[in-house]
Amino acid sequence: MKSESIVVVGAGVIGLDVALVLAKRGYGRNTTIIAEHLPGDTSINYTSPWAGANFSAISASDANALRWDKLGYAYLLSLAAKDDKDAFVKESTSTEYWDEMPSPAKIDSMAKYLKNFKEIPAGDLPSGVAYGIEFTTITLNAPMHIRYLLRKLTEEYGVRVVRKRVSDITSGFLSKDTKVVFNCTGNASRDLNGVQDSKCYPTRGQILLAKAPHIQQNVMRHGKDYETYVIPRPYSNGNVILGGFMQKGVSTADTFSYETESILSRTTAMLPSLASSETQILAAFSGLRPSREGGARVSKEVIQVDGTGRQGVLVHNYGAGGTGFQAGYGMAIEAANTVAEELQALA
Template sequence: MHNNSSNGQRVGTSAAAAGDAIVIVGAGIIGLDVALVLAERGLGPYITVIAEHLPGDTAATYTSPWAGCNFSGISGNDKNALKWDRLGYTHLTKLASEQGDEAYIRRTHSVEYWDEHVPHEKIKAISEYLEDFRELPSHELPPGVKFGISFTTLTLNAPKHIEYLFRRLKEQYGVHFVRHRFPTIQAAYASPTTKVVVNCTGIAAKTLPGVEDEKCYPTRGQVVLVKAPRVKRNIMRHGRDYETYVIPRPGTDGHVILGGYMQKGSSDGSTYSYETESIVNRCLKLCPELQQFDIIASFAGLRPSREGGARIEREEIVIDGKKKVLVHNYGAGGTGYQAGYGMALEAVSQVDDVLRDLERASRRARL
């Protein structure tokens, strides 16, 4: 772990020794949310985030910068997804109120439609906390739509939001960042002072030695970034074999994300003109305000999906004859931004015993 970090410090030297106690592997939204939850407990100086890609980078397998992104009914309706969504909505709403412009997050009017397979249990659960929630009467539904809702969502500028978290974690909380790719998960324990490793490797969890989770798979998406200043609302339509969405991006000069695709098992990072054409045509039907727009670029990304949903689990592993703690937190698919903070709270709760020891040490050091 003696690699130069992005802020010029070296992890493992005496100056940063405390920063080795908690190692987070991965700097997508999942890893950053874990760092934020820990930092809010006063543990920032004990944290090092180590990742192949850091905010500001782009790569097909570094999914977070490509997201739309918003809070929506697209996530699962199992108990965990419902819990993580609620915690995430609370967190994002608070962030929008307190640091909206700085965090590139905004309250936005949203409409969602379902052509079939309406998740009524899910909708009932989210209706309990979504601001301005309303079921749409049938005369407000487009042809072919079975059910619709409107509410106040949170839209985020994904690449700018993770850069905001990156800066905040470093400057406000003293979190260390290191650009490095581990050959195994066990290599994350290179420092003898490391107490816990949090595995937030996303799609890499399928192939990373020491994890190799065969339930992981990529879900490819393609989106189109356009300039369309008239678009002020979020619109989503969940179809039988498609997802169509229009998401305005906060903190831009009228930029809007149009999507999209949910191609299970595809790891193709290329973009295709015929998919761009399909996305644009679908979004034009969905959103009348889109009539005048300029295409800026098309992007493809791979959502880190997992059969059975995300994995949040504590594991004890032996490194050099000593028991060490490993927490897994990956497999959020396309819901990392809305569920990530709730997932982070759960992942952190798995190691409360270790963290309490660090908190006591931190208090003693301040006395």
């Protein structure tokens, strides 16, 4: 089948962004997404719906992360300008603080492309903060945004979707017509047969969903072993995400009252207007960011598909941690670029 020429395994934001980049290049009807969980589902093993989500300076300072951030920011800014309500994305003012000074490379990179970028004078920083900036961010309503992506892919570009759990990445090669498979399986890449990347690990976060229509600004504080953030959720009738935690190697789906209290204490200290009687805590959730030692993996390899000696091209694209919504589009561009020659042969 022509629709099985390209298969994307995984339907989190990383897999959906790959499918979108492919569709924009004319390969929508060549593409099938296969995944155990799809937008609209909830599971501790399906990370994207639990995200904050926004464009933030939380990412690392390596060249890959900085490049993917820049590509992702340009894409999200454009999407907010032309399709904000349908895509559930919105420009927002943002203030970000660091307890430790970011690298000069990271500061230089941000200053060159972030809209309305401004450093906060040292005398205006809260106690314990070493550096701060203001800029225009993009906030996303995570569960609704991935639904938008899936709808766009299927209705506008003709991408096929199959709900299927794979136990081996070679299962992505659905038939002899499948030429390229993209592995976008996130946390599953640690144990998935054919991948089994020991560098992968979950990073647990707990968040609170609050009703706080008076909060319109995005505020974050990057600590040495914590993250505190307030992220308005666009087009949600005034909901706000409060967080959070960055617990490396922790995989429980449980939520804890003492973590809820910690989040409330830290976020109200950072943004006192949260303490208003207008703020109502609706629920607590936990999610597992798909992290990887050394950063996300975007790479291509040729593998044996079955016992007949048939070879296939596998592109790995996973391990974005907490940056999937901001770096995903940039990662998708580079993942697709690794197989440009193979894709051209499908035309």
